[in-house]
Amino acid sequence: MTDRKGGCLCGAVRYELKAEPRGIAICHCTHCRRQSGSLFSFNLVIREADYRQSGETAVFIDTGDSGQPVLRHFCAACGSPILAKTALMPGKVVVKAGTLDNTDGLQPQIEIYTDHAATWLAPVAGTTRFAQNV
Numbered sequence: 001m002t003d004r005k006g007g008c009l010c011g012a013v014r015y016e017l018k019a020e021p022r023g024i025a026i027c028h029c030t031h032c033r034r035q036s037g038s039l040f041s042f043n044l045v046i047r048e049a050d051y052r053q054s055g056e057t058a059v060f061i062d063t064g065d066s067g068q069p070v071l072r073h074f075c076a077a078c079g080s081p082i083l084a085k086t087a088l089m090p091g092k093v094v095v096k097a098g099t100l101d102n103t104d105g106l107q108p109q110i111e112i113y114t115d116h117a118a119t120w121l122a123p124v125a126g127t128t129r130f131a132q133n134v
């Protein structure tokens with residue numbers, strides 16, 4: 001495979017994924033909605049060892065449903081969300097896939113927090129849906 005590349009809107013933050021994702025999920029939770037300014041986020045679970053970044057991200061320390069911190073990294077210049085890290089997934093980063101240069105071939109496997117999904121939004125073909133987290 002060729003490495004997938006992505007970055008923020010202004011280009012200050014760029015990254016490469018050195019391996020295919022371990023999981024691909026759409027999340028409808030209220031935090032993803034607020035952070036993205038959209039109605040869901042498209043997320044890739046990547047081993048931290050397979051993630052390379054140039055440029056600095058700023059961090060917002062959010063709190064997940066579990067009560068554990070969720071470190072939400074974003075570009076301080078343009079505000080694009082880049083990734084999240086959570087204590088529940090040590091050694092993994094959750095990359096915000098809307099920031100990829102190309103998302104061809106990335107088929108979501110699951111949708112989570114569908115309790116919060118917009119009622120007019122059809123289920124995404126090929127996914128298993130979960131009302132809350134997996």
Ligand SMILES: [Zn+2]
Binds near residue numbers: 008009076077
């Ligand atoms: Zn930026």
